[in-house]
Amino acid sequence: MTASTNQTDDRLARIISGNGWFCIVSGSILLVGSVVIGDWFDLPVWVIAVVGFALVPYGLILRSNAATPAFDRRIAVVATVGDLAWVLGAIVLLVIPNTMSAGGKWALGILSLAVLDFAILQIRELRRKP
Numbered sequence: 110m111t112a113s114t115n116q117t118d119d120r121l122a123r124i125i126s127g128n129g130w131f132c133i134v135s136g137s138i139l140l141v142g143s144v145v146i147g148d149w150f151d152l153p154v155w156v157i158a159v160v161g162f163a164l165v166p167y168g169l170i171l172r173s174n175a176a177t178p179a180f181d182r183r184i185a186v187v188a189t190v191g192d193l194a195w196v197l198g199a200i201v202l203l204v205i206p207n208t209m210s211a212g213g214k215w216a217l218g219i220l221s222l223a224v225l226d227f228a229i230l231q232i233r234e235l236r237r238k239p
Contacts, residue, residue: 121185121234122175128188128227129171135220136164150213167191185231192228196221 139146139161147154174184199221202208209217 118180118182121182121231122180124227124230124234125171125180125185125188126175128192128231129168129173129175131223131227132164132168132171134168136161136168139164149210150216151210152213182235185235189228189231189235192224192231196225196228199224 139157143154143157143161147157150157171184171188174181199217203214203218208214
């Protein structure tokens, strides 16, 4: 490996680590506050809890991979596809009427912008030569 490859992988690993922390924190907030968030979003509590329950281990997997010396770029590809799928799903929920409250749509939109930022950063680093 060359120095630039190590720098590229280091940057990508830091981005994936940040994405993992974002998932862990977001998932934990959803789990702890599922009743309040469910009421605010006008969604069933179990939906909020399931999303939170899925985000925490997903974030732990991202963090675990980012922390290993032999960083696997394929995890970054999977994370990027997952982030883009999240954003597309959010767009669908945002444009379909009566899927959730106005406050819930605002919160989902703002969170999805953060997820899109991670996807853009990951794509930028993945496009660099390994």
